[in-house]
Amino acid sequence: MTQVFNLHAIGVQFGQVQALSGCSLRITAGERLALVGANGSGKSTLLRTLNGLVRPCAGSFQHDVQLRQAMLFQRPYMLRASVQNNVALGLWLGGMHWQEARAQALAALERVGLQDLAARNAKALSGGQQQRVALARAWALKPQVLLLDEPTASLDPTAKREVERLMAEFADAGMTLVFSSHNLGQVKRLASRVIYLEHGRLVADMPTVDFFNGAVPAAAEAFLKGELA
Incomplete structure (x- = not known):
């Protein structure tokens, strides 16, 4: 499979805050990768790093400079x-x-x-309609990779279903998806692989079925049970 991103022990720091620490990750074309974890775990920072909006202060980040990618933010600007x-x-x-x-x-x-x-x-437009406009804006660029930061947060159930449907259709057409989400049902429906982050560290990297049904690190297990430290 073609590799689209290769991160090795990257670190990102904002002032005194270590947003990411020692994160190593490889993403190949066609994957549906979900980033999960509590607020402040580093999900958005990792997405912005992949998109080139944030530059790591440590480690190495390799990607194809010809790669066409687009990013969808939680609250798209209109x-x-x-x-x-x-x-x-x-x-x-x-x-x-x-x-x-x-x-x-x-x-x-x-x-x-x-x-x-x-x-x-x-x-x-409503929030759900604006999010679909943002998806259209991204899709129009014909990206090979679509990065999405909490794409259905604060949307009503109907709008969530519409956005999820479009994400699934884009992935079925061969687009690589990397998205963060607090909606574990959404992760189960859309992702083929799950990354669990905690305090800026990558704690678990597993196929979706194993993450929800197999043995996971203790920290990830506490997250799944809603028992965050």
Whole structure:
């Protein structure tokens, strides 16, 4: 399998806070990798490191510089513009002619079922609709890897199902997914592999079925039981 990320003993520090410490991880193309752990465990920092938004202060981080990737944040930023233009802007900034970018944006919105809202102000959409616009914006870039930070947090059940459906469809089409989630049911449904982080350290790295049904490190077992230290 093609390797997309290779991290060896990386560390990330923000001032006096050690956000990641000694994390080693390999991710191959086509994986569905879930990052789990308590708030402050390092999930978001690891995602931002993979995306190149955070630079490690220790260890080595290898990836294909030609790799096309996109990141979806927990609260996606929407410009005070139409839904279609919010999606088109990223394509235009990438060098596409504006009219072609708008056409591609409309196709991306159709992919997530929001083409009827193309002319609406993106700021006026519900949280679930904004998250789907963000997915369309990411999908339009045709990434090989999609990184998602708590993609369904604070969404209602219907919106969660829609976002999960799209994530599953993207993965089925061959996209590599790396996502953080506090929703263990979602992890079971979408992930093929689980990474458990605690205090910035990678404690467990297991196939999903083994993480939920097999022997796991004591710290991860306490997390699964809701008995965090």
